[in-house]
Amino acid sequence: MAEFLNNYGFLIVTVVQQALLGMSLYYPLSAGQLSLASPGFYALGGYIAAIIGTAELFAPWRDLLGKAVFPLEWIIAGVASALLSLVIGLPALRLRGIYLALATIAFVQIVRVISLNLSITGGAIGIFGIPQLFESRWGYIWIFGPLLAATLLFTWRLEQGRIGRAFRAIREDELAAEAMGINPTRYKAQAFIIGGTLAGVVGAMSAPFLNTWNARQGTFDASIAYLAYVLIGGTRSLWGALLGAALLATLPEILRPLNDSRLIINGMVLVIVSIYLPQGIVGALARLRGAGKKKGVPAGGKT
Amino acid sequence: MKRLFFAVLTIMCSTAAHAEKIKAPIHIGIGVAQTSNVALFGEEQVNGAKVAEAVFNAKGGINGTHFKLVYQDTGGDEAGAINAFQNLINRDKVVGIVGPTLSQQAFSADPIANRAKVPVLAPSNTAKGIPQIGEYIGRVSAPIAFIAPFAVKYALQENPKIKKVAILYAQNDAYSTSETGTFQESVKKQGLEIVTTQKFQTTDSDFTTQVTAVLGAKVDLAVISGLAADGGNLVKQLRQMGYKGLIVGGNGFNTANVFPVCGKYCEDLIVAQAYSPAVVDTNPVNKEFVTEFRKKHKKDPPQFAAQAFTAVQIYVEALKKVEANTKNKITQLDLATVRTELNKAIRTGSYRTPLGEISLDKEGEINQKSFYVSRIKMEPNGKSGKFLNVK
Numbered sequence: 001m002a003e004f005l006n007n008y009g010f011l012i013v014t015v016v017q018q019a020l021l022g023m024s025l026y027y028p029l030s031a032g033q034l035s036l037a038s039p040g041f042y043a044l045g046g047y048i049a050a051i052i053g054t055a056e057l058f059a060p061w062r063d064l065l066g067k068a069v070f071p072l073e074w075i076i077a078g079v080a081s082a083l084l085s086l087v088i089g090l091p092a093l094r095l096r097g098i099y100l101a102l103a104t105i106a107f108v109q110i111v112r113v114i115s116l117n118l119s120i121t122g123g124a125i126g127i128f129g130i131p132q133l134f135e136s137r138w139g140y141i142w143i144f145g146p147l148l149a150a151t152l153l154f155t156w157r158l159e160q161g162r163i164g165r166a167f168r169a170i171r172e173d174e175l176a177a178e179a180m181g182i183n184p185t186r187y188k189a190q191a192f193i194i195g196g197t198l199a200g201v202v203g204a205m206s207a208p209f210l211n212t213w214n215a216r217q218g219t220f221d222a223s224i225a226y227l228a229y230v231l232i233g234g235t236r237s238l239w240g241a242l243l244g245a246a247l248l249a250t251l252p253e254i255l256r257p258l259n260d261s262r263l264i265i266n267g268m269v270l271v272i273v274s275i276y277l278p279q280g281i282v283g284a285l286a287r288l289r290g291a292g293k294k295k296g297v298p299a300g301g302k303t
Numbered sequence: 304m305k306r307l308f309f310a311v312l313t314i315m316c317s318t319a320a321h322a323e324k325i326k327a328p329i330h331i332g333i334g335v336a337q338t339s340n341v342a343l344f345g346e347e348q349v350n351g352a353k354v355a356e357a358v359f360n361a362k363g364g365i366n367g368t369h370f371k372l373v374y375q376d377t378g379g380d381e382a383g384a385i386n387a388f389q390n391l392i393n394r395d396k397v398v399g400i401v402g403p404t405l406s407q408q409a410f411s412a413d414p415i416a417n418r419a420k421v422p423v424l425a426p427s428n429t430a431k432g433i434p435q436i437g438e439y440i441g442r443v444s445a446p447i448a449f450i451a452p453f454a455v456k457y458a459l460q461e462n463p464k465i466k467k468v469a470i471l472y473a474q475n476d477a478y479s480t481s482e483t484g485t486f487q488e489s490v491k492k493q494g495l496e497i498v499t500t501q502k503f504q505t506t507d508s509d510f511t512t513q514v515t516a517v518l519g520a521k522v523d524l525a526v527i528s529g530l531a532a533d534g535g536n537l538v539k540q541l542r543q544m545g546y547k548g549l550i551v552g553g554n555g556f557n558t559a560n561v562f563p564v565c566g567k568y569c570e571d572l573i574v575a576q577a578y579s580p581a582v583v584d585t586n587p588v589n590k591e592f593v594t595e596f597r598k599k600h601k602k603d604p605p606q607f608a609a610q611a612f613t614a615v616q617i618y619v620e621a622l623k624k625v626e627a628n629t630k631n632k633i634t635q636l637d638l639a640t641v642r643t644e645l646n647k648a649i650r651t652g653s654y655r656t657p658l659g660e661i662s663l664d665k666e667g668e669i670n671q672k673s674f675y676v677s678r679i680k681m682e683p684n685g686k687s688g689k690f691l692n693v694k
Contacts, residue, residue: 007393010385118472124477125430126411134416137385210381212410217381217473252378253386259376263338 006140009138011253016144016251017206021222022153022229022241024199029235030159031191034097036223038102038199040111042292043218048212050127051074051120062131070133070143074204081200082193089192093185126214131206131209140209147205148242151198155238158267163241167191174250232273234280243281248272307469323396328364331618332391334402334412335426335611339379343531343560344607345404348426349374351608352401354595355615365622365633372615377403378585381411388412392419398622398633398641399649400585401425401614406430406477413440420639422646424530424614427607429554430477434667441647441667443613443658445577450674451482452489454551454575457676457694459493461573462549465523467498471513471537472528473555474502479528482553486526498522505533510540518546528553535564542568549573557677557690558605567685574690576675578658581692588616589657604657613656615661621648 021038028035052058052073062069092103122128134140142232161231166187169177174184207213225248233244251269255262277284314510326413331487333352336345356372364370373395375387384403392415393399394478399422403409409428416423417437425442426431433442444483459465468490472483490497499520501513512538517525525548527534541550542565551573552561583590592612595667604612622633626645633641653662659673 003393006391010382010389014382124475124480126407126410126477128432129436132414135414137389210385210411210415212381212407214407214477216407252383254373256386256390259374262339262376 004023006136006137008253009136009141011250012291013137013140013144013209015246015249016141016148017202017209018226019200020144020148020151021199021226021243022233022245023148023155024195024202025226025230026155026235026238026241027167027191027195027198028188029230030164030171031188032174033093033188033191034101035092035104036095036101036196036220036227037085037088037107037192038195038226039218039220039222040104040108041081041199042203042206042222043108043111043115043215044084045081045200046207046213046217047115047121047203048077048080049073049204049207050130052226053130053208054127055120067133070208074201077200077204078197082197083162085193085196086159086189089189089196090185093188093192105220105223108220108223110216110231112215114208117217124215125135126212126216127207128212130211130213132207132211137209140205143205144202144209147201152238156301163187163190189274228270230280230282232270232277234282234284236279237282237286240280240282247281263301320393325396325398325634325636325638325641327631327634328369329622329633330373330397331615332372332395332397332400332402333372333374333560333611334377334384334387334391334400335374336379336383336404336408336476337376337529339383341379341404345377346428347558347605347607348404348611350596350600351426351611352396352615354604354608355612355619356594358591358595359616359619360501365619366626367632368632369621370619372520375682377408379405379408380541381408384408384412385415388415392416392421396638397421398638399618400435401611402425403428404478404503406433409433409440410436413437416440417428419576420646421642422649424617424649426610426614430481430543438639438667441649441663441669443610443617443661443663445654445669445671445674446481449671450554450575450577451485452492453674453694454553454573455486455493455526458549458551458573463524463548466496467522467524468495469517469519469520469522469525470497470500471517471525472502472535473505473530476512477505477553479505479530479553479555480601482555483526486528486551486553490526490654495524499676502598503529503533503537505530506532510537511544514540514544515604517541518544523548524551525549526551526553528555530655531558531560532564535561535569538572539565539568540572547679551575554606558607559687560605562679562681563686564690567681569679572679573693574677574679576606576677578609578688579675579677579690579692580604581610581675581677581690582632582659582675586659587656588655592657609657613654613658613661616656617649617654619655621645623649624651 024038166182168183227245230241234240252268335348336342360369375390377384377387406428415435423440427444429444429446440586473479499516521622556574557576580593625648650663662670680691681688
């Protein structure tokens with residue numbers, strides 16, 4: 001058991017971390033918005049935690065607070081991400097579909113280029129020697145695990161309520177939703193801000209987890225990876241992101257003994273899943289459990 | 304309660320590791336990038352390490368006990384490096400690790416090895432602060448600060464009239480951004496004036512903006528810090544658009560991969576080198592390495608391969624020292640002891656390697672004596688070429 005955790009503890013925590021990032025994309029998607037901005041907020045959150053953790057300027061804070069500086073990092077990262085996503089979300093969400101996706105990709109690129117050029121973010125090398133909250137990598141499950149549980153509970157409650165219904169209405173038909181008295185801009189911005197805040201907090205938790213933080217954390221590739229979690233897992237259920245991340249993050253590691261061919265097999269699994277399970281894994285499971293139920297997945301996903 | 308449970312588990316695990324005896328062949332871990340866009344360098348490192356494995360095992364390994372290299376792919380990212388290192392440390396039970404390929408990956412994965420008390424020798428991490436990660440971390444790749452000034456001095460010898468200099472660098476590459484800092488310092492130290500500083504990305508292929516700026520500034524020397532593909536293209540476009548002055552390329556140009564990129568325009572490029580396959584007469588180890596490498600790969604070994612070879616060589620020689628110090632065969636010792644003793648042994652004495660005579664100081668930083676400056680000489684067909692040593 002100890003052997004197992006030593007070896008795979010990091011991987012298990014990575015799955016939880018990636019699932020959270022998938023969730024951050026799921027909120028805008030559940031309101032019908034294809035936003036790829038999450039890596040930008042993830043990078044921002046990580047930089048905030050890394051700078052507070054290492055910069056000379058914040059040394060008094062660290063001495064004063066001890067380990068309590070970590071929750072403070074998460075809060076600051078969350079608040080900063082929320083504010084930034086509000087500022088970016090309001091104008092960007094006037095764009096639709098692929099144009100919104102492009103604008104959010106641009107945002108991720110801007111964050112990357114800015115962090116490459118600032119000295120406080122360490123340029124291309126980034127920030128290293130970030131103080132640790134736990135000795136072992138597995139220890140980080142005690143922060144990522146509760147965050148995932150809280151996020152799932154929050155999402156589940158959200159989807160039961162008025163806001164969740166509004167999200168779904170906008171996703172199915174924005175014009176019809178507006179005609180029924182829903183303010184689409186407000187709800188779209190809400191979904192965007194929830195996603196951005198979550199990504200920022202995850203970033204702040206991830207900086208000590210990865211020991212280092214640099215401009216390679218928030219890239220276009222990461223956007224695509226998170227989108228793949230949600231698409232492969234299923235866009236219509238909060239479990240989709242979790243399952244998708246679990247599959248996509250563990251597969252290359254499980255296939256490690258295959259050496260060179262592991263990425264080929266990894267890619268083949270992706271292609272096969274997307275061809276044969278167009279509704280994602282959760283969609284396929286729901287269909288298996290009896291398609292008769294009314295609440296099941298409607299045919300032909302819009303996203 | 305759960306914390307307590309985990310603490311007990313860790314203690315159980317560490318006692319288990321203590322009791323563990325090493326079986327022959329001795330495992331040495333190679334954790335470099337065999338996939339992703341960094342694989343170009345990782346493959347060269349694997350090639351170099353494989354030659355080392357064959358050469359030293361043929362000579363009897365560690366006083367008769369053979370060793371085996373165990374490979375774990377790190378990919379190009381930080382999480383991949385951590386996964387690979389944990390596999391090497393816990394599953395493959397290696398006595399030490401050679402890797403990872405990128406400095407950023409080292410900052411992520413090295414603390415893990417350091418906490419597990421497993422020695423790491425970095426074959427290609429040149430960023431500031433790598434040996435300072437911990438007492439188990441060392442490197443055989445000289446930081447850029449030592450290499451760059453030689454090339455600038457040579458350029459001044461070639462053309463003493465140089466006054467104005469253009470600096471170009473790949474700003475998204477950790478190596479190039481540190482290197483350009485050193486280049487700029489040494490240019491200023493020589494009393495030259497930097498009239499323009501241009502940035503590009505390693506993914507760029509069109510350099511019109513940068514080239515126009517360089518031509519407009521009427522410089523006599525262009526100093527480029529980039530990698531083979533982007534740097535090579537930049538050199539080509541500079542020459543195509545009419546730049547006539549000297550060009551100094553950083554250590555990223557020290558690979559035969561640059562020849563097909565800039566073709567005949569590579570001619571006369573001045574390159575700073577931490578390793579030269581041309582130095583064989585005064586260095587028998589390098590001669591053997593170059594001969595074996597040529598037999599297998601039909602080309603001269605690149606710097607990354609030489610550094611990986613060197614890292615494996617240091618492990619082999621240090622393991623012999625461990626046997627001498629403890630008066631025991633490695634296979635009679637337990638894993639934790641060998642790792643600690645090996646780490647101490649690495650830092651004592653000097654090694655005659657393909658990089659020349661080197662040693663590691665207490666912190667794990669390399670002391671390398673010989674650096675080289677070469678000029679590229681292209682074949683008339685413009686497809687292949689050679690690095691000619693000038694210093």
